[in-house]
Amino acid sequence: MTVPTVSCTNCGKNFTTDDLRGTNCRYCGTLFAHHARAAQQVAVVNQMLADRNGNGIPDAFEGIVANAQANAMNQAFGMNANPYTPYNPYNPHGQPGPMMGPAIQIHNAHMQQVAHATRTANKTVTIAIVAAVLVIMLSFGIGIASMLLVG
Numbered sequence: 846m847t848v849p850t851v852s853c854t855n856c857g858k859n860f861t862t863d864d865l866r867g868t869n870c871r872y873c874g875t876l877f878a879h880h881a882r883a884a885q886q887v888a889v890v891n892q893m894l895a896d897r898n899g900n901g902i903p904d905a906f907e908g909i910v911a912n913a914q915a916n917a918m919n920q921a922f923g924m925n926a927n928p929y930t931p932y933n934p935y936n937p938h939g940q941p942g943p944m945m946g947p948a949i950q951i952h953n954a955h956m957q958q959v960a961h962a963t964r965t966a967n968k969t970v971t972i973a974i975v976a977a978v979l980v981i982m983l984s985f986g987i988g989i990a991s992m993l994l995v996g
């Protein structure tokens with residue numbers, strides 16, 4: 846009766862069952878293929894579970910978590926729809942009147958958030974305009990200076 850033998854992929858020596866208990870070839874030191882594969886899989890899993898910025902969320906899942914949070918925010922604050930006041934053609938802007946309790950608070954929080962976003966956007970636009978004006982003035986200045994120098 847012959848036991849199927851496993852031989853080293855590197856040096857070709859046959860392994861005994863004792864040899865196979867190790868992780869490396871007893872003769873040449875090559876890492877056993879099945880151990881290499883397992884180590885590779887462990888490395889991949891460890892990589893996926895690595896939390897480099899230490900926020901408690903594995904990096905591989907941060908995109909998913911961020912998406913979930915964005916979706917939850919959209920639903921809570923109704924960026925696209927208004928889940929707490931159904932559309933009313935006689936009150937299209939959802940006047941605060943009919944809203945009660947937590948809904949009005951959520952609505953106010955939403956409005957504050959929108960107002961903040963609008964202020965931030967305005968600031969960005971203002972900075973952009975100021976920067977553009979400075980660039981225009983600067984190029985005019987260079988133009989005039991070069992005209993004076995050439996003329």
Ligand SMILES: [Zn+2]
Nearest residue numbers: 853856870873
């Ligand atoms: Zn070997």
